[in-house]
Amino acid sequence: MNYAVFDTGQSREVIELFRRVFTDSEGRDEGMLIGNLVSGLISTRGRDVAGFVATDQEKIVGCIFFSRLTVQDxxxxxxxxxxxxDTSYQGQGTGQELIGFGIQHLKEQGVERVFTYGNPAFYGKVGFKPVSEECVSPPLELTQPEGWLGxxxxxxxxxPIAGASRCVEALNKQEYW
Incomplete structure (x- = not known):
């Protein structure tokens, strides 16, 4: 397995990967929703988004995106x-290794904190721990507060960081939270 920084030339393949994976696991509507999110993240300008891919024999089998969280301090x-x-690669550690690769890259770029909103059991395997909304405010209201991790x-x-936080425009929609 090879891990690398996402290149915009991979956009079509990456968007299709997200659509397919989320459609397979959660239905067509979710696949389209997440595919649109990824398209929006790819369109975000500047240094506010970082993507990483896992490839096996030139085929993209995994992808992650990090986007800027602006906080008061x-x-x-x-x-x-x-x-x-990709569903045929799940359960083999590919996602965990890809996340580790991405986090190491961000650390080298001077990023101090990373957050996510998801399954604590999965993300706990790669160093994420629960964060209360009082400690660091998420950008939007959470439907499952136990999934706010950092x-x-x-x-x-x-x-603790006082005040509101903001995310990039592509992620700034309540349906993702």
Missing amino acids: NTNAFILSPVAV QSLTGDKIM
Whole structure:
């Protein structure tokens, strides 16, 4: 398995991967929703989005995106969302290794904190721990607050950050939260 930084030339294949994986697991509507999210993230300009791919013999079998989380104290923070691994590669550690690769890349770029909103059992395997909404406010209202997770990339404890947070426009829709 090879891990690399996402290249925009991979856009069509990556969007299709997300659509297929989420359609297979959660239905066509969810597949289209997440495919549209990925398309929006790819269209985001500047250094506010970072994507990473896992390839097996030139075929993209996994992809993740991190996007900027703007917080009141100017901590350099990103949100991991979404994550997709081809169903035939799931359960083999591909997603965990890809997330580890992406986090290491962000750490080297000076990112201090990463957050995600998802399954604590899965994301706990790659260092994410529960974060209360009072400690770090998510950008939008959470339907499952137990899924708000974070980790420090500096070795420090995640300290409370007062005030609201903001995410990139592509992720700034209640249906993702």
